[in-house]
Amino acid sequence: MHAFAQLIDSLIYTRSRNAKLKLIGDYLRATPDPDRGWAMAALTGDLDLPAVKPAVIRGLIEARVDPVLFRLSRDYVGDTAETIALLWPGANDGAGEPLSVSAVVDTLNSLSRSDAPAALAAMLDRMDAEERFALLKMATGALRIGVSARLAKTALANAFGVDVDAVEEVWHAIRPPYAELFDWVEGRGAQPTAADVPVFRPFMLAHPLEELRVDLKYYAAEWKWDGIRVQLVHVGGETRLYSRAGDDITGSFPDVAGAFATPGVLDGELMVKGEFQGGEAASFNALQQRLGRKLVSGKMLSDYPAFVRLYDILFDGSEDLRPLPWSERRKRLESFAGQLDRDRFDVSALIDVEDFAALKEVRAGARDAAIEGVMLKRRDSDYVAGRRTGLWYKWKRDPLTADCVMMYAQRGNGRRSSYYSDYTFGCWTEDGELLPVGKAYSGITDDELKMLDSFVRNHTLNRFGPVREVEKSLVLEIAFDSIHESKRHKSGVAMRFPRIHRIRTDKPAAEADRLETLRRMIT
Secondary structure: OHHHHHHHHHHHOOOOHHHHHHHHHHHHHHOOOOHHHHHHHHHOOOOOOOOOOHHHHHHHHHOOOOHHHHHHHHHHHOOHHHHHHHHOOOOOOOOOOOOOHHHHHHHHHHOOOOOHHHHHHHHHHOOOHHHHHHHHHHHHOOOOOOOOHHHHHHHHHHHHOOOHHHHHHHHOOOOOOOHHHHHHHOOOOOOOOOOOOOOOOOOEEOEEOOOOOOOOOOEEEEEEEOOEEEEEEEEOOEEEEEEOOOOEOHHHOHHHHHHOOOOEEEEEEEEEEOOOOOOOEOOHHHHOOOOOOOOOOHHHHHHOOEEEEEEEEEEEOOEEOOOOOHHHHHHHHHHHHOOOOOOOEEEOOEOOOOOHHHHHHHHHOOOOOOEEEEEEEEOOOOOOOEEOOOOEEEEEOOOEEEEEEEEEEEEOOHHHOOOEEEEEEEEEOOOOOEEEEEEEOOOOOHHHHHHHHHHHHHOEEEEEOOEEEEOOOOEEEEEEOEEEEOOOOOOOEEEEOOEEEEEEOOOOHHHOOEHHHHHOOOO
8 A cells, every 4th residue: 555655646746747657657567466456446537435435534534533623624735635644643653564455445345334434444543644645535536636547548558568549448348456457468368358348438539629720621520519428339239328438327318328229339429308499409507407317217308308419430330440531430320320219319410611711600600509619520530549639629619708706715626725716706686686607716827826815815704614705896707618597596597617717807896797698698
């Protein structure tokens, strides 16, 4: 456990991508099985310890130190695991028999939810602060140390001289601690395959289109729909539906999974049909009613019927189509989609324009609630994992903006834990009441963060735990992708992806936007 804790600590303070790859690679080469496999599961988000929940961990620390002290410390530090690691009154504080990563995982996986807290506490007693931090991060699945799943897999591939795409191809077919994978990369076993297993395969992704102008002779244009990207897999009589992160969401969308029984693998956008759109796609706000639900009622299935707008085809039966150019895959997709239930599946239409200027005009006029922008796909591109320069581009529509008044502020997490960096903002009603319309923490520079933090500290009216109510005098120009009606908010509206566009110190709060202005933006 000590080596894993050192790895986590080093990764937190390392900015360089290449340095992170080396740190992980060195650890994997020096660490025996199954410790390194469980470490990889933790780094990639595939480690699940159901007996350990954040509430259990909070209960353990509050039984050992003053709960008020813990909460004040958590507010200052900004991270629960780090706070507990430092506050924990360890009897041995690192003394005694060292614990291995596999011993920790095996113990916590073998215990019931009622027995796990005592075992976890006993482990924390035997560790130093650095090890406690690593254990708590690992146990809750909340590492957040600047390492993506792709980067961890790349580090493994680099460390043992194999292709990262080959690792990605079989990753979801092998369970932690990945013994077959390490046997292969170290030459003790055959390369694992995903044959006859409905596994997730990495998506092909797009680069943002900024100042670049592309020649539409080489690119096809289609709408970028505002749902969630999904992969449909039917192999061996079994169907699986995966999110962009590779999470299995089959149980949340049984209506879609049940309608897909043709062997193959498809890439598309999951959405729900709108009640007033004549069966067309509704806004993302409607889709949110179904996201994250493990049990879906009959009423939910009826009120929010899901469907997939198809973008691409990876496999037709057992035939791998990814090496084919996009233009050939498009023909195969249209043919394949003809066999499917039209109520559940359709093909994303191409945008027929002559040149880039015409496309720019079409994009500018697109304010359909379900459209997020435009995709540009090189006609001769094969389907490759990740982002490859020059192949696919995403060109999001210009954001909407509104001038809002800061109302509340809360401390951030990680490197922002010492700053008030999360801001709730509102707009005026016709009666002069200020109602919250959103919350944002992104879009500002470090200097702007310091300026806003200073404003919060010097203009606090009330404190509510980690939250401060501030004087209603600072206007923030907020950019957002779209706005929808919402019954969950007093204002009756909800923004999609709000972020701070500008700090309007030049504008009096009384001149900020009215709620009615936001309601007129609803599509």
